[in-house]
Amino acid sequence: MPNITKHRRFVATAVAVTLGATTLAACGGSDDDGEAQAGPAKLTYWTWTPGMDKVVDLWNKGPGKEQQITVTVKKQASGDTLVTKILTAHKAGKGPDLVQAEYQALPTLVSNDAVADIAKESGDAKGKFADGVWQQTTLGSDAVYAIPQDIGPMMFYYREDLFKKYGLTVPKTWDEFAETARKLKKEEPEVDLTTFSANDSGLFAGLAQQAGAKWWTTEGQKWKVGIDDAATRKVADFWGGLVKEGAIDNQPMYTPSWNKALNTGKQIAWVSAVWAPGTLTTAAPDTQGKWKMAPLPQWSDSENVTGSWGGSSTAVTTDSKHKGAAAKFAAWLNTDPRALTALAKEGGIYPAATTAQTSDAFVQPPAFFSNQSDFYTAAAEIAKTTAPSAWGPNVNVAYTIFKDAFGAAAKDKSDFGAALKTMHDDTVADMKKQGFEVSE
């Protein structure tokens, strides 16, 4: 903590954080329409997908060369920090041409007028995606704000060998899931089925989505916030109950402890998404070939629906001087078979384009799941059952509140319903403070 530079700047250090924002935000926003200009176009693309430069090379040497559109990749950090960076760059009128954006961030970006409507340029891209996925990029309007890139349909991962050892069956419903957790706890008090982690809001959002929650909807010119709706409350009470009775662990994911618990069989299941094999490969390297994937447990026998956790899209910014060219690239990147195969190979993403999910790149299961040969066939089937999602303009705020409210509730093993109410109330309060019309 104490270091020489800090001591020297003693007076100003407290404002340093603001200064960081300040320098980025300097200069007022300028909105020029930047209609498609003729001639060669040089585009910059902010993305966090590993290996994207190799995929972009395919474009620059192929279709990009023909159309004189050159794309340069600028590697970024993922998630919320990139949204802030895009917004500050946009304020300065210096945004890149293309950005990678998680679906839940799109309303925030649209609300700040940072991403452009590319409905005209997106052509026939719509038909390549599942309706529920596409709808996330239109925000329910006629506009198209992004082209879907990857999706994260949620699934249930479990240790096949340990389920057998403890005499457990794969839960088909959440009731069975709770019973499985209790049964395991009774027989092996040291072992947990899984944990409830509050450090990734996307997991809870996906579980609520599966239950049918609609967190943000619009009624005319008003937003309606449904974070504390019946569906979400059901999910919150379910997990809160399991944590309270001690049937599952309450420690966060992605910690060295969590890695060890997965690697040594102290936790034997994980509610996750299609990208889980990548995470498990690094978190629990010793358990390769011992895991299996199954559909997410359901709220009732008759249902077959899942939520999504993660996934992102490619958007064109309003700052771009070459919106048409940028939209062309975005469409190619996410619908062209060659691009999608390269994305899967270099970036390890699970494509949003439906045909790509069953392409050659997804015949073999992931190496970590070599024991489950139909991994990707099953994944494609599960992806089709993804429930529609409903994102709003301050998801980032709701997600931040979630982490603190549910983190504290998980720690204290207290009422998750109260935490949910805090999340709802504070999210609504933030919207009202900003001036959004919110209906009660």
Place this chain on the structure above:
Amino acid sequence: MTSAHRKSYGVKGAPYAFLVPATVLFALFFALPIGYAIWLSLHKVQVNGLGLGSGARQEVWAGLENYTDALSDSEFLDGALRVLGYGAIVVPVMLGLALVLALMLDSDKVRLAPFTRLAIFLPYAVPGVVAALLWGFLYLPDVSPFYFVLEKLGLPQPDLLDGGGLYAALSNIAVWGGTGFNMIVIYTSLQAIPAEVYEAAKLDGATPLQIALRIKIPMVAPSLVLTFFFSIIATLQVFSEPTTLKPLTNSVSTTWSPLMKVYVDAFGKGDIHGAAAGAVVIALATLVVSFGFLRAANSRNKRNVSQGAAR
């Protein structure tokens, strides 16, 4: 006449010419950003209707609204209290240790002094984030060798990432990293005490302990004040340790310290106006507390000097 006038004008202007580079740098990199932060803190974003599409949001004058929000935000105030509790552990322990170690190194009997000095100073060279990560691993029961040993010995295993243990855990990182620096500052001023003073004390029959308490400590008081001053500022601005430990436990919220709240407001919630107000409040509080301390210390010093003179 004219040439003489010009000459005197040139001489008069010289100091200002010399001041220009410093003034420009000061204005560009200090006054201007701070001014902009204050400007930001007095504005807010106003959204119309659904807030979608262009022109739906504009920056409007907010007056002191962001400040009243920051000051009435219970999280902000709770954060300030947490930091005070943390500081109440860190500052006395760190400076106490630094002083004792400096006195020990300064005594004649110590062996391997250069090596020991370096060893104590070394943690200071470890970046704060790395130190916090390192200790974070040691605090996690499932991966920590300490807990392994405690378990094997059948001793109780404290939870260092929750409740009161968390304060001890965070303070420990700061003490581990900061003691060396403060020790060097105190040790250097100990070395500057002339040998005659010790000789005189010894001739008067003072024991080493008496020399330490009656001569060394009073004579390094200015250094103690300085290190105290630095430590207060560093404490009020604690950020990297709790931020690094946050992913490891549910006990550290994203707004654990006031500076973390500013960070979350700016980069988590995208509210740079509220964050700017929070930052200005922290800067002012730091200014008041640290300079208040410095003034109090100085006036006491002066009083002591004048009392000494009166005697």
